[in-house]
Amino acid sequence: MSNIVLSLHRVTKTFGGKGDVPLVEIFKGMDFNVKRNEVVGLFSPSGSGKTTFLQIAGLLDSKFSGDVYIHGSKVDTKNDFQTSIIRRKNIGFVFQFHHLIQEFSALENIIFPLLFEGISKGIAVRKGQHLLEKVGLGKRMDNRPAELSGGEQQRVAICRAIINEPALLLADEPTGNLDQSTTSKVMSFLIELIKEHNISAIIASHNPTISQLVDKNVKIVDGRIVCN
Ligand SMILES: Nc1ncnc2c1ncn2[C@@H]1O[C@H](COP(=O)(O)OP(=O)(O)OP(=O)(O)O)[C@@H](O)[C@H]1O
């Protein structure tokens, strides 16, 4: 299997350009690779295109020109059905706001992706319990999101993103709404789980402390991704 998990080739992305709306060129023939087990930190100013980049890399946006390869195979991003299967099999997401299901307990929230894949409930529950214990939430499994702190909720969201061991984890400001000390704790859990499960990751953030925890730091400059 290819050593490159994600590859973007000559990606160009624009917004606007119709009527009076000015054309904004976010990416101009951008190339980028993520290797197996590589954790990349993406640090760029607000508005530079981090979320746009993660949406393209995560196969959530098909309105761009250029190609995305997952494990060396070109994704037909215009085919929604196939793209959604590739996304589900390979990619996990953590967002700034966790998007947990309020009616579900912490455990139910994280085993949901496994049940969706047809894994038996017994196995899913054991795996979920193990993960929640790892991130220090062993005693909070039956609590609903509203009964957990912001940092605890984000730890649940991280467990949910990695429970089916995606090849690639994409995190968009995963600690954006947490204080500094909670950020450090949540980030160390995130990196620990990524490393333990041999997952590749891109973590977009404004937080400089995260840059010390990743393998490589990159930023967006003039529509391209460059190493720091
Ligand atoms: N749907 C859209 N229509 C028009 N412009 C957009 C759209 N989405 C994003 N943009 C513009 O594209 C640029 C990049 O946005 P993006 O959200 O990717 O930035 P970001 O680096 O994630 O910023 P932040 O750090 O604030 O989250 C911004 O100038 C934004 O205004």
Ligand SMILES: [Mg+2]
């Ligand atoms: Mg953003």
